[in-house]
Amino acid sequence: MKPVKVGLLGLGTVGTGVVRLVEGHQEDLKSQVGSSIVIEKILVQNKAKQRALHIDADKLTEDPWDIIRDPEIDVVVEVMGGIADTKQYILEALSRGKHVVTANKDLMALHGPEIIAAARANQCDVLYEASVAGGIPIIRTLIEGFSSDRITKIMGIVNGTTNFILTKMSNEGASYGDVLKEAQQLGYAESDPTSDVEGLDAARKMTILSTLGFRANVALEDVSVKGISSVSQDDIAYAKRLGYELKLLGIAERQDDYISVSVEPTMVKLSHPIASVNGVFNAVYVYGEAVGETMFYGAGAGELPTATSVVADLVAVVKNLKLGVNGKQGVTAYKEKKLKTDEQISAKYFLLLHVADRAGVLARITQVFAEHEVSLQSVLQQPNPHNPEAEIIVITHDANKAAMNKVLRAFESLDVIRQVKSVYRVEG
Amino acid sequence: MKPVKVGLLGLGTVGTGVVRLVEGHQEDLKSQVGSSIVIEKILVQNKAKQRALHIDADKLTEDPWDIIRDPEIDVVVEVMGGIADTKQYILEALSRGKHVVTANKDLMALHGPEIIAAARANQCDVLYEASVAGGIPIIRTLIEGFSSDRITKIMGIVNGTTNFILTKMSNEGASYGDVLKEAQQLGYAESDPTSDVEGLDAARKMTILSTLGFRANVALEDVSVKGISSVSQDDIAYAKRLGYELKLLGIAERQDDYISVSVEPTMVKLSHPIASVNGVFNAVYVYGEAVGETMFYGAGAGELPTATSVVADLVAVVKNLKLGVNGKQGVTAYKEKKLKTDEQISAKYFLLLHVADRAGVLARITQVFAEHEVSLQSVLQQPNPHNPEAEIIVITHDANKAAMNKVLRAFESLDVIRQVKSVYRVEG
Numbered sequence: 001m002k003p004v005k006v007g008l009l010g011l012g013t014v015g016t017g018v019v020r021l022v023e024g025h026q027e028d029l030k031s032q033v034g035s036s037i038v039i040e041k042i043l044v045q046n047k048a049k050q051r052a053l054h055i056d057a058d059k060l061t062e063d064p065w066d067i068i069r070d071p072e073i074d075v076v077v078e079v080m081g082g083i084a085d086t087k088q089y090i091l092e093a094l095s096r097g098k099h100v101v102t103a104n105k106d107l108m109a110l111h112g113p114e115i116i117a118a119a120r121a122n123q124c125d126v127l128y129e130a131s132v133a134g135g136i137p138i139i140r141t142l143i144e145g146f147s148s149d150r151i152t153k154i155m156g157i158v159n160g161t162t163n164f165i166l167t168k169m170s171n172e173g174a175s176y177g178d179v180l181k182e183a184q185q186l187g188y189a190e191s192d193p194t195s196d197v198e199g200l201d202a203a204r205k206m207t208i209l210s211t212l213g214f215r216a217n218v219a220l221e222d223v224s225v226k227g228i229s230s231v232s233q234d235d236i237a238y239a240k241r242l243g244y245e246l247k248l249l250g251i252a253e254r255q256d257d258y259i260s261v262s263v264e265p266t267m268v269k270l271s272h273p274i275a276s277v278n279g280v281f282n283a284v285y286v287y288g289e290a291v292g293e294t295m296f297y298g299a300g301a302g303e304l305p306t307a308t309s310v311v312a313d314l315v316a317v318v319k320n321l322k323l324g325v326n327g328k329q330g331v332t333a334y335k336e337k338k339l340k341t342d343e344q345i346s347a348k349y350f351l352l353l354h355v356a357d358r359a360g361v362l363a364r365i366t367q368v369f370a371e372h373e374v375s376l377q378s379v380l381q382q383p384n385p386h387n388p389e390a391e392i393i394v395i396t397h398d399a400n401k402a403a404m405n406k407v408l409r410a411f412e413s414l415d416v417i418r419q420v421k422s423v424y425r426v427e428g
Numbered sequence: 429m430k431p432v433k434v435g436l437l438g439l440g441t442v443g444t445g446v447v448r449l450v451e452g453h454q455e456d457l458k459s460q461v462g463s464s465i466v467i468e469k470i471l472v473q474n475k476a477k478q479r480a481l482h483i484d485a486d487k488l489t490e491d492p493w494d495i496i497r498d499p500e501i502d503v504v505v506e507v508m509g510g511i512a513d514t515k516q517y518i519l520e521a522l523s524r525g526k527h528v529v530t531a532n533k534d535l536m537a538l539h540g541p542e543i544i545a546a547a548r549a550n551q552c553d554v555l556y557e558a559s560v561a562g563g564i565p566i567i568r569t570l571i572e573g574f575s576s577d578r579i580t581k582i583m584g585i586v587n588g589t590t591n592f593i594l595t596k597m598s599n600e601g602a603s604y605g606d607v608l609k610e611a612q613q614l615g616y617a618e619s620d621p622t623s624d625v626e627g628l629d630a631a632r633k634m635t636i637l638s639t640l641g642f643r644a645n646v647a648l649e650d651v652s653v654k655g656i657s658s659v660s661q662d663d664i665a666y667a668k669r670l671g672y673e674l675k676l677l678g679i680a681e682r683q684d685d686y687i688s689v690s691v692e693p694t695m696v697k698l699s700h701p702i703a704s705v706n707g708v709f710n711a712v713y714v715y716g717e718a719v720g721e722t723m724f725y726g727a728g729a730g731e732l733p734t735a736t737s738v739v740a741d742l743v744a745v746v747k748n749l750k751l752g753v754n755g756k757q758g759v760t761a762y763k764e765k766k767l768k769t770d771e772q773i774s775a776k777y778f779l780l781l782h783v784a785d786r787a788g789v790l791a792r793i794t795q796v797f798a799e800h801e802v803s804l805q806s807v808l809q810q811p812n813p814h815n816p817e818a819e820i821i822v823i824t825h826d827a828n829k830a831a832m833n834k835v836l837r838a839f840e841s842l843d844v845i846r847q848v849k850s851v852y853r854v855e856g
Contacts, residue, residue, distance in 0.1 A: 021576055021718055031643075031762040032575055129573075135719035137573025145557075145565025147460055148449055273725055276704055281721075281776075288447055290732035291563035295711075297701060298722035308719040311576030319467030325751045334459040339836075 001035035004318050007067035007098075009089065010080030011060075012102055014130070016053055018077060022314070029311075033318040042069045043080065068093050077310060078102040079130075085338055094118045094126065097282065101313040103130035103306060109220050112211065113333065116305035123327035125320055126327055127313035131203045131336050133158050133282040135305030136298040137312065142286070144213040144330045149288035151213040152229070155427065156204040156250040160280035160300040161189045161196040162228050166246055167278045168266075169236050176231055182406025188280055198227035198264040199248060204380040206219045206250035210261045214254050222252075224262040231265055234384075235422050238393060239267050242380075249427065253340075259322060260340040262425075263317070265346050267350045269428030276399045342402035344352040348377065348426035349396045349404055354419040356391040365392060368414065371408045374399040394425060429463035431774055432746050435495035435526075436470045436515065438508030439488075443529055444481055445735025446505060450742070454522040459738075461746040462536055463561050471508065496521050497654070503644070503745050507558075507739060515539055522554070524545045527754055529741040531558035531734060537632035540639065548683040551755035555741035560633045561710040563733030565727040565740065570640040570714070571759045577716035579641040583855065584678040586633040587706035588728040589617045589624040590656050594674055594693075595706045597664050604659055618706060626655035627676060627691040634678035635706070637712065638689045642682050644763040651678075652690040659693055662812075663850050666780060666821060667695050670808075673703045677855065681768075688768040690853075695778045697856030707840050730759045770830035776805065776854035777824045777832055780846040784819040791846045793820065796842065800834045816848050823854060 003062040006022070008015055022029070022037055032035050041057065041350060043112050047060045053256070065261045067073055068089050076093040080086060083106050089109070090100050091114075102108065102117065108115070120128035133156070157163050180197070180278045185188035195201045202222040210218040228248050239246045245269040250262040267274040272293045277283040282300025287293055299305035318324040355361050362381060369376055380393040396404070404423075434450070436443055449464045450457070450465055458464050462543040468487065468763040496517050503567040508514060511534050513849040518528050518535070519542075530536065530765035545708025547554035553608065557567045561584070570579070574657050586593050589611055596607040608625070611617035612713045623629045631651040631833055638646040656676050667674045673743070680689040715721055748754045783789050792811060797804055808821040824832070832851075839845050 017718070025576060025578065028578065028643075029673070031760070069500045135716075136722060137569050140568065140573055140636070141565050144744065145568055146736065146742055147743040148453060149736045150453065150456065180785065273704070276701070288563075288736065291732075291736040292727045292733055294564060294724075294726035296724055297721075302720075304718035305720055306856070308574065311574055315575040316572065319757065323751070323756055325753055325755045328751055329747065332459070358491045412485075 001036045001322060003036040004074050004321065005038050006075045006077055006314065007070065007073040008039055008075060009064060009078045011051070012046045012079065013303045014079040014306045014310065016301035018310050019053060019055065020081060021304070021307050021311045022317050029315060033315055034322055035318065037314065037318060038386050039071060041070065043067055059073050064089050064149055068096065069227070073098055074321065075099045075101060075314060076138065076196070077308065077314060078104055080285070083107055083110060083395060086326050090115060091118050092378050093123050094122045097122060097124060099125040099317045101310055101317060102126070103310055104128070105112050105131040105201070105204045105208065109207040112208065118184065120327055122266055125317045125326045128308045128315060129313050130309035131330035132208050132301040133284055134298065134302060135308045136208065136284065136296050137299070138284045138296050139212060139270070141296060142209065144287055146286065146291065146384070149290045151286055151288045152211050152254050153287040154250070154252040155274060155285040156202070156206060156209060157274060157277050157283050158250055158300065159196055159202040159248060160282060161193065162202070162248040162367070163277065163279045163282070164188050166228060166231070166236070166248060169231070169233060170240065170245060173233060174404070175233055176229065197229050199225040201235045201243040202250050202263045206252055206261050206263060209250070210259065211281045211333055212331060213252060214259050214335065215331065215333050216259065216337040217333040218259070218261055218337060222261055226264040228265050232422070235352065235424070241268050242395070244268055244272060245332060246424065249274070251425070255333065255344070258338045258340045259346055260345045264425055267424050267426045272428030274405065275428065277289070298408070303335065342405065345401040347401065348398055350424045350426050351394045352388065352422040353392045353417055354389045355392050356418065356423050357415045362392065364414065364416055368407055368410045370394070372403045372410070374407055429750060431464040432749065433468040434503045434742065435468050435498065435501040435612070436467055437481070437495065437504060437506045439470050439472045442509065442621060442734045442738065445731035446663050446738050447481060447483065448506060448733070449735050449739045461743055461752055463746065466770050467744065467748060468501060468606045471495055471499065487782060493765070497522065501526055502749065503527045503529060503742060505742060506532055507738065510532070511535055511538060515543070518543060519546050521529065522550045525550060525552060527553040527701070527745045529738055529745060530554070530556050531738055532556070533559040533629070533632045533636065537579065537635040540636065541645050541761065548755055549572060553745045553754045554758070555744060557741050558737035560636050560733050561712055561729060562728040563724065563736045564676065564710060564712065564724050565737065566637065566712045566724050567640060568636065570828070571640050572617060574716055575854055577718045579714060579716045580682050581635050581715040582641045582680040583713040584634060584637060585675055585702060585705050586629070586638045586728065587624055587676060587712050588710060589621065589631040589720040590676040591705065592616050592708045593625070594656060594659070594664070594676060597659070597661060598668065598673060603661055604657065625657050627653040630678050630691045633758070634680055634689050634691055637678070638680035638687065639761055640759060641680060641714070642763065643688050643759070643761050644687065644765040645761040646687070646689055646765060649766055650689055652692070654692040658694050660850070663780065663852070670823070671698050672721060672854070673698060674852065675702065677702070679853070679855070684767045684792050685763065686749070686768045688773045688774055689833055692853055695854045700856030701828050703741045708736065712770055721842040759804060763803060770833065771828050773829040774826045775829065777787055778852045778854050779822045779848065781820045781822070781845055782815065782817045782849050783820050784844045784846065790816070790820065792844055795837055797824070800831045800838070802831050802835055
């Protein structure tokens with residue numbers, strides 16, 4: 001079989017890793033797929049730039065169409081990022097019969113169904129394992145490993161930046177602002193950290209995971225999103241004291257074909273496997289009706305871990321090429337999407353309330369919960385040396401989100417409550 | 429596409445789960461594979477037996493050849509267990525062009541290469557995801573997810589019975605004998621527990637995992653095996669005090685294409701992800717040169733978790749049938765197997781020594797380590813209220829196994845040592 005020719009769009013961190021793996025593991029790859037894989041052309045922003053990796057200058061191009069329109073290129077590997085232009089390149093590559101491997105979560109979260117349809121129409125593969133959770137092969141797992149099961153819950157720590165921040169805050173008692181600065185210095189957070197810390201990056205990944213897990217096209221706007229920028233050291237200290245870790249979780253749930261997807265800081269019981277996922281690591285917890293609890297853990301980002309997933313996809317494309325079955329194995333989102341209403345979403349909640357320090361306060365607060373039929377698992381009232389007001393911590397039993405919203409609205413006009421300091425979902 | 433007809437060999441726990449999943453998820457399966465999957469015939473030991481599941485009597489047979497020789501059967505699903513007879517059925521089924529899905533770890537560990545070769549020769553699929561770690565899709569992950577990487581280490585908690593026993597001993601301070609009895613009452617351990625507690629079951633699974641991970645045919649006799657039947661409550665108490673959990677780990681390692689595979693009780697540092705895998709759960713930790721640390725966690729046994737993997741394989745066979753590519757996607761063990769010598773195996777060790785309680789003992793012991801160039805990470809000498817002799821605990825730095833064996837032999841003739849109470853490998 002003749003060599004398979006790859007055009008690489010982008011030579012940043014992941015692109016460099018792809019070149020290293022394809023070149024460094026050439027013999028192993030050839031033993032598996034039966035032909036060599038050659039990176040023929042690479043799109044870069046500036047051909048003259050000095051690079052750590054030696055690459056023949058005549059392989060580099062600054063014009064994406066040099067790659068997209070090259071009839072010799074069999075597979076386009078897209079690791080440049082971006083949305084509008086990149087989508088155009090990918091659709092054009094597919095229309096010319098080129099297979100596509102992409103690490104682009106933004107593109108797949110926003111335009112996944114369109115791109116997958118275009119690939120099918122052109123009998124091409126489009127694979128995107130690297131778009132979620134870096135080196136963890138979670139997309140394959142959802143498509144193939146659990147093809148026989150009905151997944152009812154996916155919980156993911158799918159953003160390493162926020163998990164690094166929350167882990168540091170928890171382990172070292174540091175403040176959000178200080179740890180964010182450290183993360184920026186270490187290169188774990190961008191200079192504008194909004195997409196990570198406000199949960200948008202995680203929401204995109206949860207769009208992809210829930211679409212695959214529930215086999216219905218979940219859109220980014222279906223995901224309810226809350227970030228970690230208002231998490232305080234107090235919240236984390238309380239979490240620890242009560243036996244929880246605060247984690248930014250993507251949570252996708254299904255009951256009777258009704259689904260909900262959110263990203264939110266969540267109190268996770270220490271005994272839950274996802275509670276001990278620390279630092280920049282990612283993990284995806286999957287609950288299936290038949291398989292029960294499972295969890296998949298690994299590096300969520302980085303040059304080589306992410307490149308591992310990109311090149312595994314490339315191997316899959318080449319195997320399909322050899323068998324002549326490209327474009328025929330994608331998963332279809334064959335189910336109609338039905339979103340849960342707030343009345344259908346059920347969860348436990350943690351509340352930290354700052355209240356007036358006088359008799360009868362607890363009675364008035366618990367009455368509000370009772371009126372809205374939210375029952376309580378535990379209540380803790382105690383002085384806080386940093387706070388002249390009294391503090392009450394409540395953890396509810398499972399309550400529907402609509403009822404919880406009514407409780408919170410009622411609290412706004414309850415004079416004994418000075419401030420609803422924090423509200424978090426509870427898992428585990 | 430016409431219905432795919434399945435012959436099921438065995439209707440025990442897993443077989444019952446397979447029937448439940450295939451029948452209960454018929455619509456979902458059809459949406460994925462484009463045809464219905466029908467369980468046409470089922471091999472049972474006794475047709476007259478009462479069953480929890482309603483099954484048409486005319487589907488049951490007591491003669492395996494009824495299934496193997498039925499030209500209508502497309503796929504044979506083997507969940508009956510056993511080795512010699514079962515192998516004969518599977519080879520005959522393959523020779524008649526039937527695809528095979530099996531959950532049989534014993535068969536695949538002992539005769540995997542022969543069965544895989546027979547499948548290839550007949551252009552048939554043979555898939556065996558359920559043979560290791562029940563519902564965890566670890567075989568797919570090693571074949572496809574990490575196709576681009578070089579795996580250097582696989583550590584598995586792949587036997588739920590022993591993990592249940594060690595977890596109980598650790599959490600409740602119970603003795604090995606008492607917990608084994610409880611495990612037998614709960615149905616987690618067989619009345620003859622040898623295969624589980626002596627590590628043989630885990631060794632078979634490690635044979636399969638290391639063959640896939642290292643792409644070289646590892647044989648069962650290549651695995652060095654030690655079980656948990658001599659683990660004492662003292663060992664576990666010391667482990668905890670020093671920040672470790674004692675786990676029965678399968679450990680497969682590769683360096684420069686030289687490999688070693690063992691199953692042994694191992695002290696795992698609490699910060700290692702595999703240390704917190706408790707009870708009957710399984711987990712497989714995989715380290716790849718590029719991807720780094722990953723771990724895959726879930727139920728290792730049970731009716732529905734194991735059936736999830738069997739039916740996922742069945743879905744894969746049916747997809748291949750539809751594409752006409754059966755028998756073409758198996759992984760080949762294309763590397764020559766080279767086993768490490770004891771000089772090449774390097775690990776940390778924990779030793780618990782009962783020694784004479786007099787001056788100079790520690791000096792003489794540490795001198796033996798020094799003579800064999802084993803350097804020490806920590807040494808702890810202390811009284812034990814249950815033991816009139818003194819106790820010394822040593823944890824070494826990385827040492828080669830040959831040197832450690834020399835140390836242990838030297839200890840046999842060292843008069844100050846009353847007994848080498850325990851020796852365990854240390855990880856994490």
